[in-house]
Amino acid sequence: MxxxxxxxxxxxxxxxxxxxxxxxxxxxxxxxxxxxxxxxxxxxxxxxxxxxxxxxxxxxxxxxxxxxxxxxxxxxxxxxxxxxxxxxVLDHAVDGQVPVVVDEFIVVAEIKKNAEWQAAMVKRGLTDFDKLVINPLSAGVLSDAESGRRIQRCFTFVMDSPDDLGWAHPVDGVTVMFDVVTKEVLEVVDYVELPVPLESGNFHLESWRGPDRQGLKPIEITQPEGPSFTIDENGTLSWLGWNLQVGFDQREGLVFHNVTIDDKGVARPVIYRASIAEMMVPYGDPSPQRWFQNFFDCGEYLLGGYANSLELGCDCVGDITYLDAVVAGNDGAAKIIPQAICIHEEDAGILWKHFDNWNGSSESRRNRRLVVSFFVTVGNYDYGFYWYFGLDGTIEFEVKATGVVFTSAYPGEGYKFASELAPGLGAPYHQHLFSARLDMMVDGLDNAVDELEAVLVPRGPENPTGTGFTQTVTRLRTEQDAQRLASTETGRVWLVSNPGVKNRLGRDVGWVLYPEGRPTLLADAESDIYQRATFCTKHLWVTPYEPSELYPAGDFVNMHPGGAGLPAWTAANRSVDTTDIVLWHTFGLTHFPRVEDWPIMPVDTCGFVLKPHGFFGANPAMDIPASTSDHCAPGGAADHDHGGHGGHEHHGHGH
The missing domain is CATH 3.10.450.40 (Nuclear Transport Factor 2; Chain: A,)
Known part of the structure; x- marks a missing residue:
């Protein structure tokens, strides 16, 4: 510990x-x-x-x-x-700008006084300016005329009433460049006139949704003896062999330090620090209105500061421990976000099981996992960040993306860059790309990374039947070697090992990173966003530990011209072989919105998994006791008479 x-x-x-x-x-x-x-x-x-x-x-x-x-x-x-x-003092042309502050969301209302914007609205038949909402968006790369300024590029939406969902009514074709310091409108781009979609999407109103679905019966989750974890005043969380320190940062949200796992009474280190260091949402519509639309939710908006206060039974279910988050407001004073972090255990299905036909034995164990999570709302989207720690040593991270998709007017049938969600309402194609910063510490500071792949062995003396396949192991020795893409065809994974520590078979101890292998950044290498978000172009980067290297797109991504962060650091091509290393893992969703994603998007997920690989001497979950709940019936219970409701026998627990 x-x-x-x-x-x-x-x-x-x-x-x-x-x-x-x-x-x-x-x-x-x-x-x-x-x-x-x-x-x-x-x-x-x-x-x-x-x-x-x-x-x-x-x-x-x-x-x-x-x-x-x-x-x-x-x-x-x-x-x-x-x-x-x-x-x-920052040089804005070189360093970019510090992240967005709340006042910038408010001051853009001054745009409504601008005659050019008013004319664009009147041309579209929108004369009641009180029903129009200005939506400020991070500006991306600035033009020469805008250089050095602090800019928001702004869209307009219609809210027919204070309860209306404005995302249903985008006023497409108009973008306003606004200097939030001088409070000047620099330019109004009015490039196309498209009808404002009229159909409402007020999912939050009972009158809009209609009657609730009938037949949904309660599910109760209880732990009569309380949870199996403890947490102290420094945030050190202990659970069934796991120890980790839970922290929270205004930019990254949840941060974990000193993640260790018990092995026969010894706390063995796995990760020194883990966080989601950046997330970026690039939009794929290159039109004059929205070519710039690429949001860095950590670096530009500081997503941790937008954490939700969670509600028992709605956001978290079971025996829950909540932690408040402490961040600073834009006035520099402390701001407490009550119940921002949710910690609980949940059932995770079967851990291991076998019925042996030879000796007649039957053994199974149920799995459970420790869950540490928080939810944020950044503009239209809501994201849940879930870290899972399993009894078998598995560490899993999952993003749950929901909320309201960013909308546009739909130009017409066959438009290449958006989906139609409702009559005349579009949703541009986009991605949600995340960068996990994993400061590894597998049994110590000197770690190395090998790429493991499945390969077919060519037919020959070693493989006369042509059915043989094996796994190749390739050491990633430098920063340039270690810029890698996943391959689902070869099952490519990355093993983080400690060459100085051997397991009982004499091999290096290690942990494997399993990527999902979905698309990386879909943008041309010469584009502005490629230069600003180069970290999104590879699934894996490995760097030697350097305390100032914290964020994959650099410290100040707001209006930064590009090239900062991982591409700048890795240009030195430092050694990453048997040294103190940091893994940067890019993963995410590529979203072609469906009709079913409107008016609110059902949760979509992405993430990654870390598993021990030769770290233990055998299955580390052999000491998990058999379940004793009265819901675990003895063998043959399935043959009992259940009165026509097979498999639904009630055992008198009664919540």
Whole structure:
């Protein structure tokens, strides 16, 4: 288990630290009344120094923007030393801008005073401007005329009433470039006039949905003796051999440190730090209105700050432990998001089972998993981030994507870049691409990565029948070697091993990353978004650990020209063979919206799996006891008379 001092050094930022950070910045004249706090978070210490000494200074990093002057700063404060450690003013043309602040969503309402925008609306028969909503969107790459400015590119939607779902009524063909600092409309692009879709999509209103489906009977999940996990004041979570420290960051959301698993009484390290470091949603409609539409929900919008407060029975079911999230508001003061993190156990089906025809034995064990999750709403989409830890050592991550698809007017039958969801209502094709940052620590700091693939052995002396196949092992030795795509044809996976530690068979211990292997970024290599989101073009990147390398598209992706992050770091082609390494895994969804995705999208999922590979001496779940619930009937129960309802015998538990 992690020492208390290391856990304290890595624990989530507190409200008191956020308050102290603001006091120091105001005292030093860095934070004036017009300065907005875009991001406030813990600047983690160098892993190597922390593990060696066991202690570290608590430092807070702030990204600031003066909304009167557009001066942006990257500042680090030492709380213990009560001082500013570093203060850098950004060069926007090179560095990009700090993430979006809430005021930018509000100030764009000034667009309604602009005569050119008004004329575009009147031309479409939209004269009641009170029913029109301005939707600000991150600007992407700026033109020469916009360079250095802080821009939102804005669309317009109609809300017929305060309860109306505005996404049902896009005013397509009009984009407004708005400077949120000077509050100027720089340009109104009115390139095509399309009818505003009229059909409502008010799924949230009972009058719209109609009567509920009948016959749905309750499912109750109870744990009469409580959950099997404990959690302490530093967020260290212990569950059936797993130990991990749960943290939360305004940018990344859930962050885990020091993930270890018990092996015969020894806590063996697996991952030092795990998070979703970026997610990017590129849209595939190249029209003049929406060519720029690519959203970095971590780097531009700080998705952790948009975490939902979860509700028992609705968002989480069972014996739930909730944790609040502490983030900073744009005023630099602490903001508490109650019940932002949900921790619980859930049944996960069969763990292992066998009925032996030779000796007549029959054994089975049920699986369960520890679930740590949170949900965010970023604009129209809602995302659930679920981390699962299994009894057999499996670590799984799953995104649940739902909410409302981004809509457009549908130009007509055969349009190549969007689906029609309702009469005249379109939804542009798009992707949801995520980057998991996995700072591996498999039995220590010196790890290596091998690519494993299934291959057919050519017919010959070794394979005379032509039925032989094997697995190839290829060591990824440098950063350039380790930029890889998945291959479902060969079952390509990546084994993270520790060459310095052997299992009982004399082989390197390891863990395997199993990718889903779905499409990477669908954009031309010369396009703006390819340059800004190069991390999305490979399923795997491997880098040597460097404490400043945190985000795959760089620190400041908002209006960044591109090239930052992984492509810049890996240009040095550093060694990643038997050293302290970080895996960056890209995964996600490519979404061609269906009619069934409207008016609210049923959950779609994506993710990845990590499993031990030669890490243990045998199946690590052999010590799981047999289930004792009275719902586990003895053999032959299926033959009992169930009164015509085969398989639904009730055992008197009665909730």
């Amino acid at each position: 992690t020492s208390p001092s290391i856990a304290a050094a890595l624990s989530t930022i507190t409200a008191a630290e956020i308050a102290a950070n603001r006091a120091i910045l105001e005292r030093e004249g860095i934070a004036s009344p017009t300065v907005q706090y875009s991001y406030v978070g813990l600047q983690e210490p160098d892993k190597r120094e922390l593990l060696a000494s066991g202690v570290a200074d608590r430092r807070i990093r702030s990204m600031l923007v003066d909304m009167a002057t557009n001066v942006s700063r990257d500042v680090v404060v030492s709380i213990a030393e009560d001082r500013v450690v570093s203060d850098r």
